[in-house]
Amino acid sequence: MKRRLFLKAAAAGSMLPVSLNGMSVRAYANSPLMHLLGRRTGNNDNVLVLIQLNGGNDGLNTVIPLDQYTNLTKARSNVIIQDTKVLKLNGVNGTGLHPSMTGLQSLYNNGLVNIVQDVGYPNPNFSHFRSTDIWMSGSDTTENWTTGWMGRYLDAQFPGFPDGFPNTGAPDPPAIQIGGMVSLATMGASVNMAMAITDPSNFYSLVNGSSDPVPNTPAGRELEFLRIMANQTNQYATSIKNAAGKATTLSTKYPTGNNLADQLKIVARLIKGGLKTQVYMVSIGGFDTHSQQVDNSDHSLGAHATLLQRVSDAILAFQDDLTLMGVQDRVAGLTFSEFGRRIMSNGSVGTDHGAAAPMIAFGTGVQKGIIGRNPVIPDTVTVNDNVPMQYDFRQVYASALQDWFGLSKTEVKAAMGGKDFNTLPVFKANPAGIEDFADLVSRLHLHDVYPNPASGEATFKFFTDGGNVELCLFDPLGNRIRTMASGKHGMGEHEVRVDLRGLRPGNYFYQLSQGNRKYTKVVVVAN
Numbered sequence: 001m002k003r004r005l006f007l008k009a010a011a012a013g014s015m016l017p018v019s020l021n022g023m024s025v026r027a028y029a030n031s032p033l034m035h036l037l038g039r040r041t042g043n044n045d046n047v048l049v050l051i052q053l054n055g056g057n058d059g060l061n062t063v064i065p066l067d068q069y070t071n072l073t074k075a076r077s078n079v080i081i082q083d084t085k086v087l088k089l090n091g092v093n094g095t096g097l098h099p100s101m102t103g104l105q106s107l108y109n110n111g112l113v114n115i116v117q118d119v120g121y122p123n124p125n126f127s128h129f130r131s132t133d134i135w136m137s138g139s140d141t142t143e144n145w146t147t148g149w150m151g152r153y154l155d156a157q158f159p160g161f162p163d164g165f166p167n168t169g170a171p172d173p174p175a176i177q178i179g180g181m182v183s184l185a186t187m188g189a190s191v192n193m194a195m196a197i198t199d200p201s202n203f204y205s206l207v208n209g210s211s212d213p214v215p216n217t218p219a220g221r222e223l224e225f226l227r228i229m230a231n232q233t234n235q236y237a238t239s240i241k242n243a244a245g246k247a248t249t250l251s252t253k254y255p256t257g258n259n260l261a262d263q264l265k266i267v268a269r270l271i272k273g274g275l276k277t278q279v280y281m282v283s284i285g286g287f288d289t290h291s292q293q294v295d296n297s298d299h300s301l302g303a304h305a306t307l308l309q310r311v312s313d314a315i316l317a318f319q320d321d322l323t324l325m326g327v328q329d330r331v332a333g334l335t336f337s338e339f340g341r342r343i344m345s346n347g348s349v350g351t352d353h354g355a356a357a358p359m360i361a362f363g364t365g366v367q368k369g370i371i372g373r374n375p376v377i378p379d380t381v382t383v384n385d386n387v388p389m390q391y392d393f394r395q396v397y398a399s400a401l402q403d404w405f406g407l408s409k410t411e412v413k414a415a416m417g418g419k420d421f422n423t424l425p426v427f428k429a430n431p432a433g434i435e436d437f438a439d440l441v442s443r444l445h446l447h448d449v450y451p452n453p454a455s456g457e458a459t460f461k462f463f464t465d466g467g468n469v470e471l472c473l474f475d476p477l478g479n480r481i482r483t484m485a486s487g488k489h490g491m492g493e494h495e496v497r498v499d500l501r502g503l504r505p506g507n508y509f510y511q512l513s514q515g516n517r518k519y520t521k522v523v524v525v526a527n
Contacts, residue, residue, distance in 0.1 A: 048400055057341075058354075095370060102312065178267065318333070390511075398416060458500055462494055468514065469485060471513075507525075
C-alpha cells in the first residue's frame with residue numbers, strides 16, 4: 001500500500017485511549033452505505049449487529065446433524081458431543097444445538113432464530129487472514145480486493161470524504177465497532193471510513209481546532225488529513241457518549257466475565273440512547289480449537305463449550321435487553337466466522353481449519369427455521385474432508401441488505417462488487433417463507449451415484465421440476481473441480497455419465513443446484 005493510503009487507513013482506524021465502560025469503541029465515520037440506508041428506506045431505522053467468531057468455529061459441534069450421527073462419531077470420536085445431551089429445537093428433527101447453547105435454544109423455540117447451514121464460498125482458503133479478508137471484502141478466492149462490501153458505498157455516495165462530516169443531516173456515526181481492529185469491510189477506494197473513538201476531552205488536543213496552514217507538499221496534505229480525522233473523531237465521540245448517557249441497560253441476564261456480553265451491553269445502550277447508527281460489529285476470539293477443544297471425560301464441556309456458552313448467553317441477554325427497552329423490532333443480529341473446521345478431528349482432541357459452517361441470525365425480524373440440509377458426512381472420512389458449502393456467505397449479506405435494510409437489487413449488486421447473489425429467506429421481509437423454500441427444495445432430487453465407490457465412469461442421476469440446473473463435483477477440500485451438467489433442463493429425470501479416472505482416491509461431493517435449491521451427496525473415488 002502506498003504511504004499516503006497507509007496513513008489514511010491508519011488514521012481512520014487508530015486506537016484511542018479512552019472508551020465506554022472500559023471498552024474501546026470504533027466509529028465507522030459516516031459510512032455512506034449506512035447513510036444511504038437511512039435516506040433510501042425512509043422510516044427504516046433498522047440496526048444490524050454483526051458478531052464475529054474469530055478463529056474458525058467448529059460448526060459440526062455447534063449445529064449438530066443428528067441424522068448423520070453414526071458417521072460423525074466415526075470421524076470425530078474424541079470430540080463428538082453425546083447425542084443425549086444435544087439440545088432439541090421445537091419442530092425440528094435431526095438437528096440440534098450444542099448443550100451449552102441453552103440461550104439460543106430458548107430464542108429459537110420462541111421464534112427468534114434463523115440458522116443457515118453450511119455457509120462458505122467456492123474454493124475456500126484456510127488461512128485466517130486471507131479468509132477473513134474474503135469475508136470482509138466479499139471477493140472470490142482468486143481476487144484480492146482492497147475495498148470492503150460496506151466501503152464500496154463510501155466513494156460513490158460521499159465523494160470527498162472525510163471533508164464535511166459529521167453534519168446536521170448525519171450527526172452520528174452510522175456504524176460502530178466495539179473492540180478489535182478496524183475491519184476491511186469499511187475500506188473505500190482510497191481511505192478506510194472507519195475511525196477510532198475515544199476520550200474527546202484530551203486526545204488529539206494538539207491538532208483539534210488548529211488553523212495553522214500546512215505546506216502544499218505530500219507531508220502537508222497528510223497532516224491536513226490527520227487534522228480532519230482528529231476533529232471528526234472527537235465530534236463522533238461526543239455523539240456516542242451523549243447517547244450512552246441517555247440510557248441504561250435493563251436486562252438482569254447479562255453474565256459477568258463475558259467480554260461479548262459487555263460489548264453487546266454497550267450496543268444496547270447506544271441504540272436505546274437514540275444513536276442513529278445502523279451497523280455495529282462486535283467480536284469474540286478463541287475459536288481456533290486445534291487442541292483440547294473438549295473435556296476428555298465429557299465432550300459437552302471444555303474450551304469450545306465455554307465459547308459457545310458465552311456467545312449464547314450474551315445474545316440471550318442482549319435480546320432481553322432490547323425487548324425491555326422496547327427497541328427489539330429494530331435490531332437483528334448475525335454471527336459469522338472466517339471458516340469452519342474439518343469433519344475429522346485430530347489427535348490433539350481438536351479440529352483443524354475447514355470450509356463451511358452455519359451462520360445464525362436472531363431477532364424479531366428473522367424467519368424462524370433452518371435454511372438448508374444437514375451437512376453430509378461420508379461413511380469413511382479422511383483428514384482432508386470438509387463440510388461442503390451449501391450457501392455463499394454473500395447470499396446472506398445480500399439478504400441483510402435487501403430484506404432488512406430495504407436496498408434495491410441494483411444497490412445490493414454494487415455492494416457485492418458488481419455480482420448478483422440470490423437472497424435467502426433469513427428475514428421476514430423476504431417473500432419466500434422457510435416452508436415455501438423447503439417445499440421447493442423437496443422438488444429437487446439427487447439420486448445416489450452408481451457405482452459407488454467408482455474407479456472409472458460413474459452415472460449421476462437427478463430429478464428437477466424444470467429450469468436451469470447445475471451439477472458440480474467438489475474435492476475433499478471444497479474446491480469445485482468439475483461442472484458435470486449445466487443449463488436448462490426440462491421437468492423429469494436426467495442422467496450424466498462422468499469419467500472419474502485421474503482423480504486421487506478419496507471422498508468427493510457432488511452437488512445439484514437450481515437457484516437457491518441445493519442437494520449434496522458423496523461419491524467415493526477408489527484406486
